[in-house]
Amino acid sequence: IDHHDEKAVLALLDDLHPADIAEIYGELDLDEAKYIYFLLDDDTAADVLTELPEDDKLRFLESLPSEVIAKRFIDKMDSDDAADVLGQLDSSTQQEVLSHIEDIEVAGDIADLLTYDEHTAGGIMAKELIKVRDSWNMNTCIRSMRQQAEEVDEVYYVYVVDSRDVLKGTLSLKRLLLSPEDIQIRDILNEDVISVRVDTSTDEVSNIMDKYGLVALPVVDGVGRLVGRITIDDVVDVMREEAEKDYQLASGITEDVEISDSVWIHTRARIPWLLIGLLGGVLGSRVIGGFIGILGEHPHLALFMPLIGAMGGNVGIQSSAIVVQSLASGSMGLDTNWGKLVKELTIAFLNATVLSLIMFGYNYIVDAGWPLSLTVSAAMFSVVVFASMFGTFVPLLLKRINIDPAVATGPFVTTLNDIIGMFIYLTFGALFYALLL
Amino acid sequence: IDHHDEKAVLALLDDLHPADIAEIYGELDLDEAKYIYFLLDDDTAADVLTELPEDDKLRFLESLPSEVIAKRFIDKMDSDDAADVLGQLDSSTQQEVLSHIEDIEVAGDIADLLTYDEHTAGGIMAKELIKVRDSWNMNTCIRSMRQQAEEVDEVYYVYVVDSRDVLKGTLSLKRLLLSPEDIQIRDILNEDVISVRVDTSTDEVSNIMDKYGLVALPVVDGVGRLVGRITIDDVVDVMREEAEKDYQLASGITEDVEISDSVWIHTRARIPWLLIGLLGGVLGSRVIGGFIGILGEHPHLALFMPLIGAMGGNVGIQSSAIVVQSLASGSMGLDTNWGKLVKELTIAFLNATVLSLIMFGYNYIVDAGWPLSLTVSAAMFSVVVFASMFGTFVPLLLKRINIDPAVATGPFVTTLNDIIGMFIYLTFGALFYALLL
Known part of the structure; x- marks a missing residue:
């Protein structure tokens, strides 16, 4: 490319699929990319443009005059792809590009498609059909x-x-x-x-x-x-976006963001969950405040506070993920709600037993003393069982009152489990220290 | 159905698509379902069977003799669906069913398909083509x-x-x-x-x-x-399973599980992350142990330990989710690694400023005293910034050493952030209490 050796470059590109060319393009700078574009024949160039990631597409189009966009790209594309591309430009550029399209019917189809919301059938459909x-x-x-x-x-x-x-x-x-x-x-x-x-x-x-x-x-x-x-290929894109959104929701991100979005969008997407976490932490501190006396006497109780809190959160998220997913896919299986509860309880009891036995073994080895050992293991057991019940019911409840469980379960479950976990742990602490010392 | 009124039931079912009948079936018990099945014509019955969720399908087939399975279902299905259905039965039943299929070529095709691993092209392909x-x-x-x-x-x-x-x-x-x-x-x-x-x-x-x-x-x-x-419809199924797996991984579940899987599979899928969390909590307790003196003197420090831990975890998961997703989809955007770092830092500084100011306001209102207020806000700021850097780099690093970032990032990031968060918080605590009291 550096030597502008047209023949060699074309020979290389000739055998490639537009999707492959789009991938290569991602590694070039704007001028190199433009150079390659004008070597390609119109159909291939239009296909490559369709395959480019959103932000590359936009940067590239903004660097071109609207007549070129109209004649070299839009005119060669399917109406849905053309509308997608145009939808990224501002509306005066859209008008300008459309005015350069010769076939008035094609331009009309594209203008039609531009009027639909992108989250409706109209927004993803194409006009071409038989x-x-x-x-x-x-x-x-x-x-x-x-x-x-x-x-x-x-x-x-x-x-x-x-x-x-x-x-x-x-x-x-x-x-x-x-x-x-x-x-x-x-x-x-x-x-x-x-x-x-x-x-x-x-x-x-x-x-x-x-x-x-x-x-x-x-x-x-x-x-x-x-x-x-x-x-179906348009729908596959929709499905992929859905899956990405779910993944982000599970990670505490409330808007569908791309790594290339602005700092402002990223911050706005992340802060809601952090604020809920903050509220939870503050409420948690009130709970702990109620036990400040025993913490002053036995500061070793503080050692395992983060562990119990984290464990409640982890278990709750695991249980709710399964339920949220089943609710979303509509496959709740043949078990009745009662059957699900029994099953979830069995899993919780198994995990709780393993985890509290391990902690008891650890505390025995480090010689933590009976009150602390018993507190940690008893609290661990109760928190795991409680958190998994809670993680199962919150999504079912949210669904019942028509709130999307995927959106609300994460913050809800983690935060409440954190607070309740602290309460259980410190209550056991107060109990065992009072009984055994 | 209860009155075995064939005509009325058939009239109801006649207008429905097999996928809709499959949905209704989910709400019936086994005998009712069987009754309906034998009312349907063979083609529809086979289509309905294909649409049923895995476990319902299995339960239903196990209740039928293999000759009926062969003649009424397998014979009417596409080879890939037939292989899927048979793949769920044990191999002696498979042989029996196949022996009842009249067209030897069809039986041969299905037997062929059964030999492929279900995670390969052979496992999802169909033999029917032109x-x-x-x-x-x-x-x-x-x-x-x-x-x-x-x-x-x-x-x-x-x-x-x-x-x-x-x-x-x-x-x-x-x-x-x-x-x-x-x-x-x-x-x-x-x-x-x-x-x-x-x-x-x-x-x-x-x-x-x-x-x-x-x-x-x-x-x-x-x-x-x-x-x-x-x-493409076979591939859409694959994509959905992939997305479900990613969602579960983000929630700390290490195997792809369905709500209908056994208690044992569920436990096995959930315990690894819990054990890592346990290890993290134990290491965290060693860190806190190093500050046990100051905690004994100032038990109020314990109030915000869970908050700081949870916040580090939340921020880390948010940052890593974005990176993991971009790595998976291959769209890392046009920014260089350096650009990404600057952006992530800016987002982190914004969030950290908001969160630590709120905490400072809260502690001012509840009159928590200067040392605690300063400790909480300084630690909050540092932990948010640190956790988001960490959440960005861990997946990039795992990718570099060829470990799937989706599998390992969650536990890694949360656990380490928890421990380091405690260390930062208590260090600030020791510092501010020493300076100001």
Whole structure:
């Protein structure tokens, strides 16, 4: 690249898939990347742009005049990808780019797509699809499909509409292969078509495609007219974002953030959980304050306070993760709530026994004395059992009162377990020291 | 159902999709479920069985004789679903069921699939696919496809093989629609076909399909012969399992568990992290032990020990979650490592300032005295900044030495932050009490 050796670079790139080129691009600086771009043919360049990570895409587009964006990129893309790319630019640039697109219909489609919220079916659908009239026969249909197919990348289903564009059904490609040429479309279409409205949320779209095992889903407007289709690759992106959000929620991050987001967004996403933790810690300090006398007399009690607190938090998070996940996926298994409780209790008793025996052994070896040894082991046992019950019930309860358990369980469970753990530990401490000394 | 009113039940079920029937089934007991099953026609019954959660499926199959399983279910399923179902039974039952399948070729396909590890391409592929010879012309090809299409549910691509069954390329349905009838397949096939080997891991399969935006992927054996194909719905399942595993790892669960797994599996999955936490707590108690003198003199220091510990843990987990996720998705953004560090430091300073000011305000209001107030706020500030640095570097370091950061970061970061947090807090405590009293 440094020597601007066009032939060598092109020879290298020629065999690569656009996704691979996009990966290489990530390692280049802006000028090198631009240089490569203009060597590529238009279709490949557009595909590479689609594959780039969001922020690289934006940086790259901002460095180009809008006419180039329109002619070299937007015009060669599917309408949903084009709308995604344009959606990242500010609205005056959007207008400018759209005005440079020659085919007014294409520009109109993209402008349409830009109006939908990105978290709805409208926001992820594409306009390119193959549709036929229910009144046609197979011959007319095949002729029309050949024509339409030139504009569509992948064909999964053929959609059947009536004269007002209302979705009537689908025609699978298998059906097309197997049917005679003179049959009426009306007689072979599959009427059991599952569709979504433009304002259906992407979460629901992904659930529907997943549940019914679909690769493409037609999108209709308020009166049932076919306006677009969603393909599974768009939904896979939605699913990945969902999974990332869940992972971040489990780690105490309340907004879906990327490593490249601004400092301000990161701070805003992290502070809520920290504030809840702070509140919990302050409440905890009031609990401990109630035992300040015994702590003054027996400061060794403080040795295991962090351990008991951390253990309650860990156990609670483990139990709630399982429940939150089952609630989210809808697979609660065949056990009744009662059965789940018994099972969770058994697991908790096993873990609690192991952990408190280990602690008893440790305290025996370091010669911590009976009161402290008994306090630690008894508190450990109670805290583990209690925290796991608590971790199981909080998400079920939140679900019952219609709060998303994934959002609220983490902070709730950890914080409350921390406080209650301290109370249990110090109560046992007061008890055993009073009894045994 | 209770009145065995066949007609009414069937009328109800008739309009439902198999996935919906599977959901209803989850709310019935075994006898009711069996009753409904035998009312359904074979194809629907097989589809419903595929949609059931794993453990329900198993319970249901175990209650049926193997001849019924073979004739009513396995025979009506796609080979990959059939292999999944059979894979859950023990091997003698597998043999018995297979012996009841009439079409020896179908039985052979399923037996083949059963031999692959479920975490490889072979384990999730299906045998049903449409293939044509590269030496045929379009007419022969269409005729053969019509015949083959009857056995395949969905057609995405037509695979082209040579006389030895070696994969040569694909023929998109779009190509088929657009090409004249007398052309040779050899001249229109797309040779740039991406395929995987039977022993490719499912993770890699899912990465490849995702990266290149594929809906179906051919699977070849060691010498390049076409043996099956993977469709995107199988991969979506793999992706969901991956995401669940990551979520569980973030919650301290080391094996991929379902709520319906046995008590023993649950205990085994949870205890490792608890033991690490225990070790951390014990080490923490040694650290606190070093300050036992000052704790005896000033027991109020103990009030905020759990708060400081929890805060270090929370901040560390937040920082590491972002890094772990970026490492996993490969999108580390355009910042250099140095840039990331500066950014993370800025976020940490902001959070640390807010949190320590709040604590200072609180301690001022409750009149905690200068030494304690200063200790808590200074320790809070240092712990938040330190924990977020630590949370950023541990995953990067683990990645460098080839340990999966997702597995090891959680326990590592929380435990070490807990210990170091205690040390910082008590050191500040010793300092401020010595200076100010």
